[in-house]
Amino acid sequence: MVQDEKDLSPALENYLAIIFKQEFATGACRPSDIAEAAKVARPSVTNALRSLAKRGYISYEPYSLVNLTQKGLQAGQRLAHRNMVLREFFSTVLQLPEETAADTACKLEHILPDDVMMRWRLFVLYMRHTMPQWEGWLEKSIVLRDAHAAKKHRVPKGDDTPPAIVNRRDFVDEG
Structure with missing residues (x-):
């Protein structure tokens, strides 16, 4: 899990990541969009939104748009960055199919300690700059x-x- 978000379960982090992506892409996020992206029933989303709001990650009122707070924005950026680094590693370095890379990155982004993620990020940066040596x-x-x-x-x-x-x-x- 992300260091500052230890109070969030991987499931809540997934909801937060979905909200971050939706808000970044469209400027707004509706609970129905979250349910569709998470492939869950609307009541599950409502419970998650209440929990995220209680912890200060989002502002949420029933039947209204969901907005990230500053705390939620920072956590969402951190999760998105972790996902991007891991996905790049799995797809580019290990040459896994994109779907496998995305699924694996999504699972790992929640459990890796910050110091491990830092090393992983540095390794991916190194691989980017030395990729010709690694081709094939x-x-x-x-x-x-x-x-x-x-x-x-x-x-x-x-x-x-x-x-x-x-x-x-x-x-x-x-x-």
Whole structure:
């Protein structure tokens, strides 16, 4: 979870992220828009909105538009940034399909500590600037994996090294 939003569950953070995106895109957010985006029933949204309003993240009155407070805007920006970094990592670096990248980013953005996210962000920035060196890494790693899997690994008699360590050592030595 985001450090300043420890009082929010991942579900409430998801609602906050939806409100942030809607308000950013259209300037306003209706509870029905939130229900549609979250794929939930309207009463679930009403309960979440009450909870977010009680915690000071939104201003909300029944049958009216939902607006982020300053606290909600800051939390929404932080969540959006986390999602963007993670999504870029999964889609660009790991080359996962966009839907998988988005789903995985959405799950992780709520649970990673701030210091881990900072390192992840720095890694993504590094990868952006060194991407030409990394192009084709997935295909190359599959070739290496297949070559490694085809090898027969034998542990010398009397060697206490676990097989996984021996396999890695053999794999690295062959280059």
